[in-house]
Amino acid sequence: MKISYTPKEIMTIMAAREIKNGDIVFSGTGISMLAAMAAKKINAPDSVIFFETGAMDSLLEEIPFAVADPRIMYWAAANSSLTDAFATMQNRITGDRVIAILGAAQIDPYGNLNTTCIGDYYSPDVRFSGSGGGCDVASFVPRCIAFMQHEKRKFVKKLDYLTSPGQLTGNGSREAAGLRPGGVSVVVTNLGMMRFDAHTGKMYLDRYYPGTTPDMILEHTGFAMDVSRAVQAAPPTDTELKILRENCDPQRLILGPVA
Amino acid sequence: MKISYTPKEIMTIMAAREIKNGDIVFSGTGISMLAAMAAKKINAPDSVIFFETGAMDSLLEEIPFAVADPRIMYWAAANSSLTDAFATMQNRITGDRVIAILGAAQIDPYGNLNTTCIGDYYSPDVRFSGSGGGCDVASFVPRCIAFMQHEKRKFVKKLDYLTSPGQLTGNGSREAAGLRPGGVSVVVTNLGMMRFDAHTGKMYLDRYYPGTTPDMILEHTGFAMDVSRAVQAAPPTDTELKILRENCDPQRLILGPVA
Amino acid sequence: MNNQLDKTMPLREAIRRYVKNGAHISIGGFTLNRNPMAAVYEIIRQKITDLHLYAHSNGTGLDELIGAGCIAKLEIAYGGNGKAAPTCIRFARAIQNNEILFEDYSNYMMSLRFMAGAMGVPFLPTLSGMGSDMLTTWGFSESMRLSDPKIVNKKLAVVDNPFGNWGGAKKVVAVPAINPDVTIIHVQQADIMGTCRIKGLTFADVEQAKASRHVIVTCENLVEKAVLRENPDMNQIPFIHVSAVCHVPFGGYPTAVYGHYDYDAQYLKQFAAAARDENAFTAYQDRFIFGVDNHEQFLKQVGKDRLEAVAADPRTGYSVNMKRD
């Protein structure tokens, strides 16, 4: 089988399919923005894109490169503030309708994320940007998609720093800590798609892409993972790819070079 | 001595004199609005009038008849919201510069106010409007002026309902309850002006107007009050009266009939 | 409350659909300004009863609803209506005659309670009210609270500052969140999706709307989406919070709507006079509420003269030199 799409393209499409019509999509920039745009144009026309900086349903004539990009301030339903944006997610009436897209440097078997540092917190080998809104979103939002490159050093048994809570240590520990149900529910990588067991809270392989196998994915994962439920993902359709390429990022600013 | 001003006029002037240049004046409507306007035109040109409804430094081309009167929304520095307005007072940086003007149905020897009811709370003889912002203002603001008609039934030993905290039971009980220093610090009536002892927190007569005496005032007060410190108030000057009458309320909408 | 593209519907339908007997509701505005009066009259006309009303200071709408017997339980900071009624008359009577259950708060407490609901936190702290009878005197009994999951278990709570004396306060008053079933607000502009622009003071409307399961918006002007999108900074409520949009010109009358019309001091005075006498009050209701089918007919009953008298001056946003006493 000839694979006629790039890893970025299938990742975007897999994430876009998670977005339902009517969802309020919390978006960062880069590929998460593209997934939100693709969903709106393909399968969820009445979904709404919003940003932690306070813009709701902006008209994105150009792709924004930051969540504070002035491009998100144009033609919004309302321009508000950080406190308003986070309240929209903390508030259950609106927050329960939000789906969020996050990235991270590390993820553990329970979907907890690290965006803070590698090594000791006080004197790290590598320091990252920090939580930003990540911890808030993972605390408030029932469904979060995590975008990751699938590498052993990123899929780790234990995080160097737990920035954004997933299922914590599983088995209901998230709710016991005082958090609402939620956090990362899907992990989309360049190799496949992971979900979390409803009872144990542990990551399992849900879909492997055409051209990958469960074994290949396990080789790139730093912890044991259930792959017994895995099936092959339906590849991006021609329609999905056409809309993504022609209507979402024709300049390939985010998609990058063609396959 | 011929008294050439009305009780309302001397009350307004006495209150206006309490307002210092630079003060932020929390104002209700009626005579409190007039006192704020008079201060601005006589002795405190850089004082700022603001309303619990959220308008700051409005241009009052007509006298507003309610704190939600659209007349206060015109030419303000900012139109905001209730939560913003109260935060301005709760915030010590701005709140410590606020002087407020309140009214009440009852006041007790410690400057606590009742604006809720006469009789039993659950089945009152007379029900009033309730706290509104009164309790908040009395809780937050270091200096509050209370306007009252001086009557025995209004100056009572014990309130039927404590709506807005003054010195509570005196002797530091206000601070012990968790409140900041503040509350009613001056009571301006048709007969004289009362203040509160710094140590005991008890009301004492500070000034009696020309034409009244400490004894006359005690007759109209429902509790024992120290009058030993009382001196006669300096009557309104010709300039004060002229500005009040000609520039503040030329139609006598609030001042009412001339003396 | 949804992202549907078109949420417009007749006011009668919006009230029928979202304001059920026994619902917990709040209405926007403040005393004699921007109360959703068309909606209030429609609630009365539909004879909806047993409502639980959360109010900070809704004078005109509050007193009509209480006067009509729609309200069973009331949480409130202030019941007054400007010069016409420094204390709302039907409100005072209902309390004096033991006709409703009621509980008193301060204005900031009520505003914070809506804000807590909008923020999705169970409570917010304030330094207001320690030592007042608001803290100690509950209007709703403990047993009533425990038997009704829609009422919080305690009225207010004093809690220690977990950060010692940080902020100069050893303790704070925690005020519990409110999340009404439905909030009704009247705004100057809305589009068919429900994005709202309020002109002048917003009072607590934004917090009330965002705290609610459903929001009914009545608007002076139903505008094209583009009108609002051209200046997103001026829109306070994005459509995601809104369930129904009803185009009701003069929907705030007899209260003021900044930039459109002033409060009608004469109407409010007439209401206050009627409110003091049972026969007069019934006659008032028969003429202005039950005797008409909808707000358009109500406005005809009021008469063109009154509407013209309160028309706002375009410069100041209110009716200049209007007779107000």
Added chain:
Amino acid sequence: MNNQLDKTMPLREAIRRYVKNGAHISIGGFTLNRNPMAAVYEIIRQKITDLHLYAHSNGTGLDELIGAGCIAKLEIAYGGNGKAAPTCIRFARAIQNNEILFEDYSNYMMSLRFMAGAMGVPFLPTLSGMGSDMLTTWGFSESMRLSDPKIVNKKLAVVDNPFGNWGGAKKVVAVPAINPDVTIIHVQQADIMGTCRIKGLTFADVEQAKASRHVIVTCENLVEKAVLRENPDMNQIPFIHVSAVCHVPFGGYPTAVYGHYDYDAQYLKQFAAAARDENAFTAYQDRFIFGVDNHEQFLKQVGKDRLEAVAADPRTGYSVNMKRD
């Protein structure tokens, strides 16, 4: 901070007067948008040190201040600067090299902390962060906290909901208030008294300003009072909060100022490149900061071409089709 009629002063004077060595400060904006960059460069030029910076997500300004060694202590949610530097480079280095004391929070936590300061309450509650290392890992030690009255005794605290399970939460995270000595913001319009109008998103500027003992405002346009008073609904910060007003066109450059200019992707890239190398960084600072006397000269050094390239399109408020990578 005062009601004086005229608070205008040169930026140099405002920084000299209000930003002392060791001061606790915050700056407005978000990553690459509306940072008060002229003020940041002036702080660096005046070699002010030992600052305690409260930041939610101030990329550009943050990294310049840290790079110049002005910051001793940092409370922060996010140090990134868009495409040019997903993690701020001098920020990461300073932490990796143990050059500053730092403490991590989430963005909402920091925003709420400013909001608590603005509201005058010692803390605000949130449901964010339980189970995260933010709660358990303090950047400032207990002994340091107890020895400095300007630092709160605990980083964060989990407290019980005093209303049982009301709001669906048995406990909340309390975040302590911040009250900076001075906050510096850059806005589109201000008048000489200090009333401000921000266009586009306000981020946390309003909360930061209202929480501060002093506020320095730099503005693109110093406008007549009447311009702002004609539409009070669009003004977010009334003059009572403001200590100094400085008229500094392009005062946010190289970050974006909505409706005026875009971020300069080229400048940010050049900064990021220089930030990775000590010699290059010194050369960068010598050229753009220490080699010029003030912001006007800085802009000359930047050159007209760059300023023209980022000029905002009047319809969209940003520079359409600008080269950004």
